[in-house]
Amino acid sequence: MSRTSLTRYAPLMRETDPNGAHRIAKRQWHDTGAIVLLPDQIKRLAWQDRDLLNGIAAKLYGPRQEKKTDA
Numbered sequence: 001m002s003r004t005s006l007t008r009y010a011p012l013m014r015e016t017d018p019n020g021a022h023r024i025a026k027r028q029w030h031d032t033g034a035i036v037l038l039p040d041q042i043k044r045l046a047w048q049d050r051d052l053l054n055g056i057a058a059k060l061y062g063p064r065q066e067k068k069t070d071a
Helices: 006-014 021-031 037-042 047-061
Strands: none
Touching: 037 047
8 A cells, every 4th residue: 555645635535425414414403403504405495495594594694695607
């Protein structure tokens, strides 16, 4: 087995666990009461729920700035 200066970064280069973020968010909710909302989870909600969450987040953190796209 050869070691290089990049060996220490190998764990960071692995494929991410698609359910890992959900598990961490669930654990935070049960352990601390913190709510973590992931974008893909919000997209699956009904429009009323999405609007409610976006309104709460904007009230707490300020409105999001629109991302500019070069078209």
